[in-house]
Amino acid sequence: METISQTFSELYDKILIRYENSSERSRQVPDLSASDEQYINFLYELDQPTLTSFAEKSQISKPAATRIIQRFLKKGYLSKQPSSQDKRVSYLHLSQQLRAYCQNSYHLFDQVFLQTISVLSPAERTQLAYLMDKVNQQL
Incomplete structure (x- = not known):
């Protein structure tokens, strides 16, 4: 049986890989x-x-x-x-180039993350947001 930390780590790795391998990812600052x-x-x-x-x-x-x-x-x-x-x-x-790079990166990561959690119902997404915010407040 996997622990929650293992599941989180695996999920994080998968999201990061999707983000890094996205064809939309900007290569402005290689x-x-x-x-x-x-x-x-x-x-x-x-x-x-x-x-x-x-x-x-x-x-x-x-x-x-x-x-x-x-x-x-x-x-x-x-x-x-x-x-x-x-x-x-x-x-x-x-610099303007890095501001644009950051804006594009944040937008792309949002897209990848939202695509990843699209398997959840709206109620589950609301609950996930609540739980993540609760944990985040303690860090």
């Missing part, structure tokens, strides 16, 4: 590693990201965040804009 893609997603999700908010969201140290941000700046993935109120703070802005 040199992104999996961890770089995750860091880009964190920056995309943050409202007016700063080095500090990025480090906190990524759960990494500020020196590690600084190295990542410097690398992204050199590659042209990001630009920095000093705050007009506090010159010690700079806001990080994703």
